[in-house]
Amino acid sequence: MANCGFGFCTSAIENPNDIFLRKCRQVLENTTKPNIYFLLGFLFPSMDKFLVRVAALRDRIFGNPVFWLEKQFEEIVKLRKECKMGDHQDLLNMMIEANQKTYSSDDIMTDSKTSRSKFKYQKLTALELRSQCFLFLMAGYETTATTLIYLIYELACNQDIQTRLYEEIIQHFPNEVSTSYEK
Secondary structure: OOHHHHHHOOOOOOOOOOOHHHHHHHHHHHHOOOHHHHHHHHHHHHHHHHHHHHHHHHHHHHHOOHHHHHHHHHHHHHHHHOOOOOOOOHHHHHHHHHOOOOOHHHHHEOOOOOOOOEEEOOOOOHHHHHHHHHHHHHHHHHHHHHHHHHHHHHHHOOOOHHHHHHHHHHHOOOOOOOOOOOO
């Protein structure tokens, strides 16, 4: 996901302790656990502001994987904008290009109620750009893993399909040691 979405490689496949993989897992684990602060805030609404501060302090002390990933995306976007890396054809590059596009007068529309002019297309803010990166990574992480697990299960249960898939792979990639999404 990191390579096709953002053009950077991680060692997540070879290294189960890869920092990006660990942080993604922590985000998913944190969202599935019952949150004691939410429960206490629900039971005692007057404590809500205090509990938010306690949770923020906890995140500062122990770290929050969401904040860590957002900071990494912020750095990646900054580097991409500075380097003008147009040779990467990935999601991040397309979002940055769309953000840097200049619009013509044809792209302006007038609101009939307020008579105000505005662009038909709005540029993404820095926060929206980071959030889209985060969403893409999180959505792709879980769904890809689930799909691959189901695929492997089906191949294990259907030996004839597994054999046919193997033969097609050998036919199309006879001398390949490894492949990537670019091939």
